[in-house]
Amino acid sequence: MNPLLINQAIQAFLVEDIGQHDLTADSIFGNDILGEGVFLAKETGVVCGIEIPGKTYQFLGGEIDYKPYKKDGDLVQAGDIIGVVTAPVRTLLSAERVILNLMQRMSGIATQTNFAIKQLDDPTIRICDTRKTAPGLRVFDKHAVQTGGGFNHRNGLYDGVMLKDNHIAFSSGITAAISSVRAKLGHMVKIEVETETAQQVTEAVQAGADIIMFDNRTPEEINQLVKLVPDHITTEASGNITLENIARFKGCGVNYISLGSLTHSVNALDISFNSKGGIKS
Numbered sequence: 001m002n003p004l005l006i007n008q009a010i011q012a013f014l015v016e017d018i019g020q021h022d023l024t025a026d027s028i029f030g031n032d033i034l035g036e037g038v039f040l041a042k043e044t045g046v047v048c049g050i051e052i053p054g055k056t057y058q059f060l061g062g063e064i065d066y067k068p069y070k071k072d073g074d075l076v077q078a079g080d081i082i083g084v085v086t087a088p089v090r091t092l093l094s095a096e097r098v099i100l101n102l103m104q105r106m107s108g109i110a111t112q113t114n115f116a117i118k119q120l121d122d123p124t125i126r127i128c129d130t131r132k133t134a135p136g137l138r139v140f141d142k143h144a145v146q147t148g149g150g151f152n153h154r155n156g157l158y159d160g161v162m163l164k165d166n167h168i169a170f171s172s173g174i175t176a177a178i179s180s181v182r183a184k185l186g187h188m189v190k191i192e193v194e195t196e197t198a199q200q201v202t203e204a205v206q207a208g209a210d211i212i213m214f215d216n217r218t219p220e221e222i223n224q225l226v227k228l229v230p231d232h233i234t235t236e237a238s239g240n241i242t243l244e245n246i247a248r249f250k251g252c253g254v255n256y257i258s259l260g261s262l263t264h265s266v267n268a269l270d271i272s273f274n275s276k277g278g279i280k281s
Helices: 003-018 023-028 052-057 089-120 138-147 165-170 174-184 198-207 219-228
Strands: 034-041 065-068 081-088 126-128 161-163 191-195 211-215 234-238 256-258 271-280
Touching: 003 052, 003 089, 003 138, 023 089, 034 089, 052 065, 052 081, 052 089, 081 089, 089 126, 089 138, 089 271, 161 165, 161 174, 165 174, 165 191, 174 191, 174 198, 191 198, 198 211, 198 219, 211 219
Parallel strands: 126 256, 161 191, 191 211, 211 234, 234 256
Antiparallel strands: 034 081, 034 271, 065 081
16 A cells, blocks of 8 residues: 555544544543553454554554554454554544544455455456545555455556546547547557447457456356457456356456445444553553
8 A cells, every 4th residue: 555645544534533632532541641452353354454553543642562463364253353552542542443444444345355256256357346435545445455355447547548438428439539548648558448239349349449348248248248359458347246146257258357346335344442451550
C-alpha cells in the first residue's frame, strides 16, 4: 500500500471520529497512564490490515509498542490473537474504532476474495476487483483483494481506458471510440472494450482492443464468444456473477472474472479489541 495515501487517509479518519478531542477518554485518563490491549479474531477468515494499528497510533502520540502476531493473508480462527499493544490508554481508546473499522472491512474483503477463488476452482482464471469501492477506502479495499489472492482491475479512471456502453453510444460505435483513444494516447495505455454480442466482439477485435470484456453473459455464451478472440487479446467476464453462481463459470475460457461484490457488498470479519490486564504501572 502507498504509505503516503494510507497516512493521509488514516489521519482524515481520526479527525472525522475524534474531532477536537475524545470527550470520554480524555475526561478519565491522563496521557501518562499506560494500558495493554489485544486484537482478537472472533471468527474464521483471512486477516488483513495488520499494519493499520501501528500507523494509526502514531498520530495520537505517546510511547507505543505494537506487536503483530499475524501477517496479512494469514488464516485466523475464533480466539486467535492478531496483535498486542501497549500505549497510553487514551491513545488505545481513541484509536480503537478507526482501527477496527478498517481491519474488519479489509479482512472481510480478503476473506470474500479467497472464498470466490475457491468457489470458482479454476487456476486458469484470475479473480479481480472493480472500481465499486467505498469513497476514500479504495487503496485499502484493493490491497485487501490482493491479500485474499485476487488481482486489481483499474485503480481509477487515470490508469487504463475502459470503453463501456455509454462511451460507445456517445462515440457512434466501438471502432470510432478506439480510433479516438489511439489518436490521443501513447502505446503504454491499454484499451478495454465492454461487449455483449458477437458483432461487438468482432468489431472490438478488428479495431485493435487490448482487452475484451463479456458483459452480463452466461457461461455458455462466454464459451462461444471467447472463440472469436485471438490469443493475444486478454478476455474478461463481468456482470451478474456472484459468490453463489461463480462456480458455473469454471472453464468458461476467460482470463479474468471481475466481481464488484468483493468490495461493494462487504461482510466485515469480526475482530475485537480488549483490555489486557488493565492499567500498567
